[in-house]
Amino acid sequence: MPKLTLTVNGASHELALDTRTTLLDALREHLHLTGTKKGCDHGQCGACTVIVDGRRINACLTLAVMHEGASVTTIEGLGRPEAPHPMQAAFVKHDGYQCGYCTPGQVCSAVAVLDEIKAGIPSHASADLAASPQVTAAELRERMSGNICRCGAYSNIVDAITEVAGRQA
Amino acid sequence: MRFDTPATTNPIDQLKIIGKPTDRIDGPLKTTGAAPYAYERHDVVPNQAYGHVVGAAIAKGRITSMDLAAARRAPGVLAIVTAENAGRLAKGNLNTATLLGGPEIEHYHQAIAVVVAESFEQARAAAQLIRVDYVRAAGRFDLAAVKDSGRPAPLFSGPADTAVGDFADAFAAAPVQLDATYTTPDQAHAMMEPHASIAAWDGDRLTLWTSNQMIDWTTGELAKTLGIAKEKVRLISPFIGGGFGGKLFLRADALLAALGARAAGRPVKVALPRPLMFNNTTHRPATIQRLRIGATREGRITAIGHESWSGDLPGGKPEAAVQQTRLLYAGANRLTTTRLAELDLAEGNAMRAPGEAPGLMALEIAIDEMAEKLGLDPIEFRILNDTKVDPEKPDRPFSQRNLTQCLRLGAERFGWSRRSARPGQHREGRWLLGMGVAAAYRGAPVETSGARIRLDGSGMVTVETDMTDIGTGSYTIIGQTAAEMMGVPLDKVVVRLGDSSFPVSAGSGGQWGANSATAGVYAACVKLREAVAQKLGFNAAEVVFADGEVRSGNRRVPLAEAAGESGLLAEDRMEYGDLDKRYQQGTFAAQFIEAGVDAATGEIRVRRMLSVCDAGRILNPKTARSQVIGGMTMGVGAALMEELVVDKRLGFFVNHDLAGYEVPVHADIPHQEVIFLDEADPTTSPMKAKGVAELGICGIGAAVANAIHNATGLRVRDYPITLDKLLDRLPAVG
Ligand code: FES
Ligand code: FES
Numbered sequence: 024m025p026k027l028t029l030t031v032n033g034a035s036h037e038l039a040l041d042t043r044t045t046l047l048d049a050l051r052e053h054l055h056l057t058g059t060k061k062g063c064d065h066g067q068c069g070a071c072t073v074i075v076d077g078r079r080i081n082a083c084l085t086l087a088v089m090h091e092g093a094s095v096t097t098i099e100g101l102g103r104p105e106a107p108h109p110m111q112a113a114f115v116k117h118d119g120y121q122c123g124y125c126t127p128g129q130v131c132s133a134v135a136v137l138d139e140i141k142a143g144i145p146s147h148a149s150a151d152l153a154a155s156p157q158v159t160a161a162e163l164r165e166r167m168s169g170n171i172c173r174c175g176a177y178s179n180i181v182d183a184i185t186e187v188a189g190r191q192a
Numbered sequence: 193m194r195f196d197t198p199a200t201t202n203p204i205d206q207l208k209i210i211g212k213p214t215d216r217i218d219g220p221l222k223t224t225g226a227a228p229y230a231y232e233r234h235d236v237v238p239n240q241a242y243g244h245v246v247g248a249a250i251a252k253g254r255i256t257s258m259d260l261a262a263a264r265r266a267p268g269v270l271a272i273v274t275a276e277n278a279g280r281l282a283k284g285n286l287n288t289a290t291l292l293g294g295p296e297i298e299h300y301h302q303a304i305a306v307v308v309a310e311s312f313e314q315a316r317a318a319a320q321l322i323r324v325d326y327v328r329a330a331g332r333f334d335l336a337a338v339k340d341s342g343r344p345a346p347l348f349s350g351p352a353d354t355a356v357g358d359f360a361d362a363f364a365a366a367p368v369q370l371d372a373t374y375t376t377p378d379q380a381h382a383m384m385e386p387h388a389s390i391a392a393w394d395g396d397r398l399t400l401w402t403s404n405q406m407i408d409w410t411t412g413e414l415a416k417t418l419g420i421a422k423e424k425v426r427l428i429s430p431f432i433g434g435g436f437g438g439k440l441f442l443r444a445d446a447l448l449a450a451l452g453a454r455a456a457g458r459p460v461k462v463a464l465p466r467p468l469m470f471n472n473t474t475h476r477p478a479t480i481q482r483l484r485i486g487a488t489r490e491g492r493i494t495a496i497g498h499e500s501w502s503g504d505l506p507g508g509k510p511e512a513a514v515q516q517t518r519l520l521y522a523g524a525n526r527l528t529t530t531r532l533a534e535l536d537l538a539e540g541n542a543m544r545a546p547g548e549a550p551g552l553m554a555l556e557i558a559i560d561e562m563a564e565k566l567g568l569d570p571i572e573f574r575i576l577n578d579t580k581v582d583p584e585k586p587d588r589p590f591s592q593r594n595l596t597q598c599l600r601l602g603a604e605r606f607g608w609s610r611r612s613a614r615p616g617q618h619r620e621g622r623w624l625l626g627m628g629v630a631a632a633y634r635g636a637p638v639e640t641s642g643a644r645i646r647l648d649g650s651g652m653v654t655v656e657t658d659m660t661d662i663g664t665g666s667y668t669i670i671g672q673t674a675a676e677m678m679g680v681p682l683d684k685v686v687v688r689l690g691d692s693s694f695p696v697s698a699g700s701g702g703q704w705g706a707n708s709a710t711a712g713v714y715a716a717c718v719k720l721r722e723a724v725a726q727k728l729g730f731n732a733a734e735v736v737f738a739d740g741e742v743r744s745g746n747r748r749v750p751l752a753e754a755a756g757e758s759g760l761l762a763e764d765r766m767e768y769g770d771l772d773k774r775y776q777q778g779t780f781a782a783q784f785i786e787a788g789v790d791a792a793t794g795e796i797r798v799r800r801m802l803s804v805c806d807a808g809r810i811l812n813p814k815t816a817r818s819q820v821i822g823g824m825t826m827g828v829g830a831a832l833m834e835e836l837v838v839d840k841r842l843g844f845f846v847n848h849d850l851a852g853y854e855v856p857v858h859a860d861i862p863h864q865e866v867i868f869l870d871e872a873d874p875t876t877s878p879m880k881a882k883g884v885a886e887l888g889i890c891g892i893g894a895a896v897a898n899a900i901h902n903a904t905g906l907r908v909r910d911y912p913i914t915l916d917k918l919l920d921r922l923p924a925v926g
Binding site for chain 1: 313433435822850
C-alpha cells in the first residue's frame with residue numbers, strides 16, 4: 024500500500040493507505056479523528072469540510088494519496104471542549120447547531136469563509152467582483168451554502184459567524 | 193409517580209434554572225467534534241470490520257439467483273450475509289417490509305446482502321461483484337392511479353372516518369363554498385447522519401452502538417427480528433445526527449451489522465450509503481387531499497370536510513393528514529375520511545409532524561382561499577372561527593388555546609397591516625412581494641417516561657434515562673430539570689442518555705419528548721428528595737432544596753453530606769391518568785412569511801419569517817427556539833423544493849441523494865423570528881410544558897404558498913411550488 028505523510032493539526036503522520044481511501048476516511052478510520060463527519064460521501068453536504076493548505080475542501084471528494092505532504096486542519100485542530108476556537112464558542116452561544124452532525128463542517132467552513140472574504144475573494148453574492156467583499160448576511164449565506172444543516176440552524180449560524188467577524192474586524 | 197390531576201405549585205415553578213435560555217451542555221462536545229456518533233466508536237471494541245449493504249435493483253419481484261463467488265474471493269472479504277444464509281429472521285412489529293429482502297423483493301433498494309471485509313474500500317468493491325438475477329413483478333407506483341382502490345384506514349389518533357352533523361346538506365346549503373384538491377409529494381427526512389451501527393457479540397449477547405430515537409422500541413425490535421431475548425440486547429445511542437422520525441425504528445444498518453458480526457465472528461460497523469437511504473428507509477408519504485368548506489356570508493364556517501388519500505406497502509399505514517381539521521376550526525357540520533391504497537414504493541412512515549405537516553399544507557391554503565372568497569382578511573377569518581372547545585365534542589375544552597393571541601401578536605410584529613388584500617400589488621424592482629399567514633397546530637401528547645438519579649458524596653447529581661437527544665436539547669433540559677429539583681447549579685448535574693441499560697423513557701418522537709422525559713426526571717427527583725429527607729430525618733413536605741443544601745426549619749445540610757460516602761439512588765417514572773381525555777391538549781402557532789417572486793423568472797425567495805407559538809411552558813427558550821426555526825426551515829423545504837420524484841414505470845424515488853433531493857441551504861433561509869407566549873399548562877405534567885419540535889414546521893408550507901399567492905395572484909395547489917408552476921401564468925414582462 025502506498026505510503027503517505029500528512030500533517031494533521033500540526034502533527035505529522037505516516038500512513039500506508041489503500042489508494043481508494045478518501046482523505047475523509049483517512050482521518051476518520053485511520054487517524055481516528057472522527058470530528059470530521061461523513062454525511063453523503065460524495066460532495067453533496069459539506070459535513071466533511073476540512074482546511075487543507077489553507078483552503079476548505081470536501082474531504083470525501085479527494086483521495087488521501089493526492090495529499091502527500093499536505094497540512095490539514097480539522098475541527099479538532101481548531102479547538103477543544105475546554106479551549107474552543109472563537110467560532111466554536113460563538114456556535115455554542117448562538118445555538119448554531121442542534122444534532123451537531125453538520126457542525127464541524129459548518130465551523131470549518133465558517134472559519135475559512137472569513138479568511139476568503141478577508142483575502143478579497145468574491146462570491147456569487149458580491150455585486151462588484153473588483154471591490155473587496157464585505158461580511159454581510161448575503162455573502163455569508165452564499166458562501167456557506169455548501170454546508171447543509173437539516174436541523175435548520177442556519178439563522179443562528181449566520182448570527183454566530185457575524186459575531187466572530189465583528190470581533191475580528 | 194402518577195399524574196392524574198392538574199399540577200399545582202411545585203419546585204419547577206421556581207424557574208431559577210428551568211425557563212432560562214441556557215447554552216446546551218453538550219455544545220462544547222458537538223462544536224469541537226468530540227461528541228461520538230454511532231459509526232465513530234473506535235473506543236468501544238477492537239477489531240471492527242466494515243459492512244457494505246447491497247440494495248435490490250428492482251422494486252417488486254423475486255431474486256432468481258445470487259452469485260456471491262467473485263465477491264467471496266475478493267481481497268479482505270470476511271463474510272457475506274443474505275436472506276438465504278442469515279438463518280430465520282422475524283419481522284419487527286414496527287417494520288412494514290422486511291429489512292433483509294430475498295428471494296421476495298418488496299421495494300427498490302430493499303437490502304439484500306451485507307458484505308463484510310477488513311476495510312471499507314474492500315467491502316464496497318466486493319459488493320459490486322455480487323451478481324443478482326431478478327424476475328420483475330408488476331407493481332403499483334402511482335398514487336393518483338390507485339387512490340380509488342384505497343380502503344378506510346384508521347389513524348393513530350382516531351378512526352378512518354369521522355362525521356358530526358350533516359356535512360353534505362350544510363355544505364350544499366352554504367352561500368360561500370370552496371371545493372379544492374391539493375397534493376403533497378413524498379418527502380425524505382434526509383437527516384445529516386446516515387443510519388449507522390456497530391454490532392459486537394459476546395457469546396449470545398449483542399451490543400449495538402447505533403443512531404436511534406427510540407431505544408426501548410428498537411431494542412425489542414432487534415431482539416424480535418433476531419429471535420433472541422430482549423435482555424440479551426443492549427443499545428447505546430448517546431448522540432444522534434438528526435432523526436425527524438427517520439430513526440424511530442430498527443433499520444437495515446442495525447440488523448445487518450448484527451448479522452454481519454455474527455457471520456464474521458468479530459465486530460462489524462455499517463452505515464447506509466447516502467444514495468441508498470431514500471429508497472431503503474422510510475419517508476413521508478405523498479397525499480392527495482380534497483377540502484370542502486362552506487361558510488355564511490359573514491364568514492362563519494358551517495361545513496368543513498377533509499378527505500385524504502395516501503399509499504403504502506401492504507400492511508402499512510396512512511398519512512394522517514386530516515387529523516388537525518377535526519380540531520382547528522369551529523363549525524357544526526364536519527367530515528373527515530382517510531383512504532389508504534397499496535403502493536410498492538419504500539415504506540411510508542412518520543416524518544416531523546406526521547399528519548399535520550402535509551394536512552396543514554392543504555387546509556391552510558384552503559382557509560386562505562376561503563377568506564379571499566369571503567372578502568375577509570385571512571387572520572380575521574381564522575379568528576372568527578376559532579374555538580375554545582373540541583369542535584366534535586363541545587363539552588371537552590382545550591386545556592389552553594391562544595391561537596387568536598398568536599395571530600394578533602404576529603400580525604402586529606410582522607407588519608401585516610402593510611399587506612395588500614389584493615394580490616400582486618407590491619413590487620420592488622424585479623420582485624413581486626407578498627405576505628402569507630397560516631395557523632399551525634400539533635398535539636401535545638405525553639408518554640410514560642422513567643429516570644434514575646444518583647446523588648454522590650461530592651454533591652454531584654447524575655441522571656440516567658434511555659431518552660435520546662436528536663438535536664432537540666434533551667441533555668440540557670433534563671439537566672435543568674434535575675438542577676431545579678435538587679437545588680444545585682447546572683454544572684453539578686451529569687446527564688447520561690441513550691442506553692438501554694438505563695430506565696425506559698418516552699424517547700424522541702411525536703413532539704412528546706421534552707415534556708415526557710423531563711416529567712420522568714421530575715418523578716425520580718421527587719423520590720430522591722424524599723430519600724434525602726428521610727435520611728436526615730426531615731419532614732419531606734417542608735424540606736427545601738436550594739444552593740446545594742437541604743433545609744428544614746433552621747437546619748441546613750449540604751447535599752454532599754446528606755448523600756454520604758455511599759450516595760443515594762432513586763428511580764421512578766411518570767405515568768398519566770386521563771387528563772388528555774378530559775382536555776384537548778395541543779400546541780398552536782401563527783406563522784408569517786414574506787416572499788418575493790421574480791416577475792420574469794418566477795424564482796421564489798423567502799424574505800422574512802415569524803412564528804408566534806403557544807406551547808405551554810418553554811423549558812429552555814434557546815433550545816426551543818432552535819427547534820422552531822428548524823421546523824420553519826424544513827417547512828420552507830416542503831413549500832418550495834422537497835419532492836421525491838417517483839419513477840412510475842420502475843417504481844423508485846429517482847432523486848435519491850442530497851443533490852437530487854433538495855433541502856434548504858443557507859442561501860434559502862433569511863433571519864427567523866420566534867416568539868413564545870408566556871404560558872404554563874398545568875394539565876400536561878408537573879413541568880407544565882408541551883413540545884415545540886414539530887409545531888414549527890406545521891404552518892410554514894401553507895404560509896409560503898399564501899405569500900406567493902399574495903405576491904402574484906397565482907394559486908398553486910400542488911407542492912412543491914417550483915417556478916415552473918408559476919412561469920406561464922406570471923404577468924407579461926417588458
Ligand atoms: S460527506 Fe463530503 S460532502 Fe458530504
Ligand atoms: S445541526 Fe443537525 S444537521 Fe446541522
